[in-house]
Amino acid sequence: MTESTDASSVEIADTLDEVAIRNLFPDAPRSIAAPRGTRSMFAARMRHVGGRRRTVGIAAFGVLTAAGIVLVATGQAGPGIVLLVVMALATLAIALWQFHKATTEFYRGYAAARGLSIEKDGFVPGSVPLLSRGDKRRFANVMTGRIAGQLAHLAHYTYTQTKQGSDGSTTPTEYDFTVLAFTLPPQVAARYTGLSLAPKSLSFGALQDKLAKDHKVELESVEFHRRYSLRALDTQDEVALWQLFSPPFIELLATQMKCCWEQRGSDLLFWRKRHDTDTASLDRFCFESSHVLRRYLEEWR
Amino acid sequence: MPTSLIIVIVVVVLIVIWAFATYNGFISRRQRVDESWSGIDVQLKRRHDLIPNLIETVKGYAAHEKSTLENVITARNSAMSAQDAGDPAALGQAEGVLTGALRQVFALGEAYPDLKANTNFLDLQQQLGDTEDKISAARRIYNGNVRDYNTKIQQVPANVIAGIGHFTTREFFEIENAEERAVPNVSFS
Numbered sequence: 001m002t003e004s005t006d007a008s009s010v011e012i013a014d015t016l017d018e019v020a021i022r023n024l025f026p027d028a029p030r031s032i033a034a035p036r037g038t039r040s041m042f043a044a045r046m047r048h049v050g051g052r053r054r055t056v057g058i059a060a061f062g063v064l065t066a067a068g069i070v071l072v073a074t075g076q077a078g079p080g081i082v083l084l085v086v087m088a089l090a091t092l093a094i095a096l097w098q099f100h101k102a103t104t105e106f107y108r109g110y111a112a113a114r115g116l117s118i119e120k121d122g123f124v125p126g127s128v129p130l131l132s133r134g135d136k137r138r139f140a141n142v143m144t145g146r147i148a149g150q151l152a153h154l155a156h157y158t159y160t161q162t163k164q165g166s167d168g169s170t171t172p173t174e175y176d177f178t179v180l181a182f183t184l185p186p187q188v189a190a191r192y193t194g195l196s197l198a199p200k201s202l203s204f205g206a207l208q209d210k211l212a213k214d215h216k217v218e219l220e221s222v223e224f225h226r227r228y229s230l231r232a233l234d235t236q237d238e239v240a241l242w243q244l245f246s247p248p249f250i251e252l253l254a255t256q257m258k259c260c261w262e263q264r265g266s267d268l269l270f271w272r273k274r275h276d277t278d279t280a281s282l283d284r285f286c287f288e289s290s291h292v293l294r295r296y297l298e299e300w301r
Numbered sequence: 302m303p304t305s306l307i308i309v310i311v312v313v314v315l316i317v318i319w320a321f322a323t324y325n326g327f328i329s330r331r332q333r334v335d336e337s338w339s340g341i342d343v344q345l346k347r348r349h350d351l352i353p354n355l356i357e358t359v360k361g362y363a364a365h366e367k368s369t370l371e372n373v374i375t376a377r378n379s380a381m382s383a384q385d386a387g388d389p390a391a392l393g394q395a396e397g398v399l400t401g402a403l404r405q406v407f408a409l410g411e412a413y414p415d416l417k418a419n420t421n422f423l424d425l426q427q428q429l430g431d432t433e434d435k436i437s438a439a440r441r442i443y444n445g446n447v448r449d450y451n452t453k454i455q456q457v458p459a460n461v462i463a464g465i466g467h468f469t470t471r472e473f474f475e476i477e478n479a480e481e482r483a484v485p486n487v488s489f490s
């Protein structure tokens with residue numbers, strides 16, 4: 001991985017090497033390798049359950065349990081089968097608890113290897129629209145620390161949107177995100193009142209512009225607009241926005257990265273529409289986001 | 302009322318609505334082009350205003366470089382005249398010449414260490430660099446708006462309304478840099 005001083009003229013490789021990770025996480029300890037079994041949440045869970053063979057055993061046990069439950073429910077089961085079902089349910093509860101422990105272990109391991117601290121009941125502060133969507137919102141695995149030299153919060157975020165049917169029934173839908181939040185210095189925030197970059201989607205044109213008090217920005221790259229939709233608040237200084245989106249930066253976003261973010265004043269929030277559950281994905285998400293952050297800071301300096 | 306007459310009236314009403322909407326679209330696009338041109342104008346004026354200070358600062362350290370300084374003054378005057386005329390092509394050419402002349406002035410910093418260390422010179426260099434960045438961004442905004450406006454004017458059937466309303470295509474603003482186009486003169490002597 002090569003790192004250049006200019007955030008907009010960098011080659012981004014698929015995997016990060018040790019130097020890139022150290023630059024990204026300045027407080028990382030001497031060993032940046034995530035502990036064994038915590039490279040991905042799946043691996044961590046397998047390790048807790050006791051290995052692949054035992055997991056297959058548990059799965060087979062689960063199938064037998066399901067058959068037992070059916071027999072008990074239809075009244076065809078003797079006391080032996082009832083006992084088996086009780087044992088199986090207990091095993092299932094233990095397995096679920098182990099899975100939960102594995103999840104905690106994975107994020108603890110990752111945070112420790114990257115010099116971040118994990119916060120129980122933590123949350124990501126910010127005034128960006130994504131953090132106020134839906135009827136209910138929750139954060140999980142909130143990690144705080146320095147990323148690319150700036151204080152950052154890395155977390156899983158879920159908001160729930162409840163839809164009401166014509167018959168009065170309600171259907172909640174959950175939307176999962178991995179988010180990374182930074183606070184921009186006041187001088188930078190003064191230049192950029194608000195903008196958002198999201199994957200290209202349907203737009204309601206002028207009506208949406210009026211309702212959201214923002215507008216679509218058309219840059220000169222066709223490739224960029226094939227991927228993204230860029231919107232800016234009506235109060236955003238247009239020249240500053242075009243300075244931020246310099247041609248090399250547009251090229252980088254259009255060809256090498258898939259980075260989405262929302263920014264309102266000093267709040268800069270990067271997001272991915274999924275919960276990242278492995279070390280490589282989390283590292284890459286932080287790495288790509290750090291390039292955009294550096295671009296903001298470069299324009300100020 | 303016969304059905305055919307109703308259909309004709311509906312079609313005519315729809316055409317009138319479309320014509321008004323297209324005409325108004327042209328007006329707002331032309332407005333955006335004018336606004337973005339004024340954005341360039343502001344930045345160019347700022348650049349022209351900074352040059353006399355730069356000349357005064359350099360004069361104190363490099364009085365022998367009279368021809369270089371005169372080149373800048375001449376280029377600035379031409380650029381200001383082109384700006385007053387509002388002709389993007391002529392202005393682009395004049396600004397290109399001015400950029401080249403300014404580069405020569407900044408290169409003097411290498412020959413005169415005292416000038417290079419002068420805070421006023423450094424400050425002006427930074428301000429002019431910042432203004433050039435802003436001109437570049439404003440130029441991209443303007444060219445984007447011109448592209449959008451010109452495309453709309455040339456599209457069928459909107460070009461009919463453009464013809465009736467006397468909407469004509471606008472010129473793009475490109476700063477021509479003679480130095481970048483010139484073949485470098487390499488001397489081994």
